[in-house]
Amino acid sequence: MVTAAEQGRETRARLMAAATELIAEHGWGAVTTRMVAERAGLRPGLVHYHFTSVTDLLIDASLQTARTEYENVMTGVLAASGPAAMRQILTAISSYTSTDPATVAMSEMMLAATRHERLRRELGRFVAEARAALAEWFRDQQVVADPAATAAVVLALIDGLILHRLIDPTLGSIDPTGPLLRAAGLTEPIASEGNSDDHAHEGERNQD
Template identity: 40%
Template sequence: MGETSIERGRSARARLLTAARELIGELGWNAVSTRTLAERAGVRSGLVHYHFDSLQALLRHAALDEVQRMLEGTSALLAGATSPSDDIERMLFDLDQYNGSDPASLLFVETYLAATRDHELRQGMSALVADFRRSLTEALTRSGHPRPQAAASMILAFFDGFVLHKGLDQGLSAEHIAPLLRRITNTEESRITNTEEDGE
C-alpha cells in the first residue's frame, strides 16, 4: 500500500504542528503567519493549506495537542500518588522551571485568550481543563479535603496566574509560596474562620 509518500506527508504535517507550537509562544497567536510557519517547518507555504483547512485550524490543532499533553502528564502524576498535597507542591516547583516568558508558558496563555474569540477552540480547551480539574478534585477528595472542588478551582486559577506573573516579576518563586499553598491543600478545616473585629 502507499506508505512512503504518506509517511513524508505525515512528517511534514507533524513539523508544521511543531512549528506552530513554538511560534505561538514566541510571536503570539495572531502574529503567526503561514509563511513564517512554513519556513520554521522547512516546507513551502502552500503546504499549510494542503494539510489543514486554514491557518486558524492549524493553530487550533497544535495548541490543543500541546495543552492536552501538558495537562494529561500532570494529571497522571496526581493519579499515581499517595499524598496529593505534596504533589501539588511538586507541581508548583515544576512550574518554577518556567520563567514566565518561555514559549511553553506563553502558549498556554495565548491559547486561553484565543479561545475567548474562537468557539471551536474554546470548546476544546473547556473540555481539557474540565478533565484536569476533575483529576485534581478526585485527588483532593481522596486525601479528605473538605472542599475539594473549590480547592481544585483555586489551585488551577492560581497556577495559571503564577505563570502569568512570573513574566513580570522575576523574583517570584515557588519557595516563598509553598507554605501558603499548604494552607489550601490542608485536609483540616481551618479553626479560625475569620478574624473580624480586628480594628487598628
C-alpha cells in the same frame, strides 16, 4: 519505507511545532502561513493541504501543547499523595518561565480562546478533565469536605501563578508552597495575629 500516512503525520507535527514556536516569539495574530512553512522547512502549500487555515493550524498546535502540559503535570500529581502531590505541582510551576516557549504559547492561547469558539471549547474540556481528576484525587485523600470546589480553586491558583510569573519573573523567588498546601487542605490553617491575641487575653482572664 516511510508510508504516505507516516509522512503526513510527520509533516503535520513539524508544522505544529513551528507554529508553537512562532506564537511564543511573535504572538498569535502575527503568525502567517509563510512564516510557519519557512520555520518548518516546508512548502507554504503544505500548510493549507493539512489545515483548513492558518488559524486552524494555530488552534491545533496550541491544543496539542496544552494537552501535553496538562498531562505532564497531572500524571505526577495523581501518582503522589498528600503534600507530595502539591509539591509536584510546584516543581512543575518552577519550570515555567517568561522565556519558555510552551508557557508563552499557552498564555497567547488563553487570550485567543476568547475569540475562537473551537479553541475555547477544547481548552475548556482539557481544564474540566484536569479539574475532575484532581477532584477525584481529593476524594481519595479525604482531606477536604468539598473536593470539587477545592480542585477548582487549586487549579485556578496554579494557572494564576504561571501567568503572573510570565508578567513578573521576580515572583520565582517567592515560595508558594505553604499557601498552596493550605488551599488544598493539606496543612492546618495558621491562626491570625488577631486570634493569637484573643487566645492570649483569654488565658490572662482564666488566670484572674
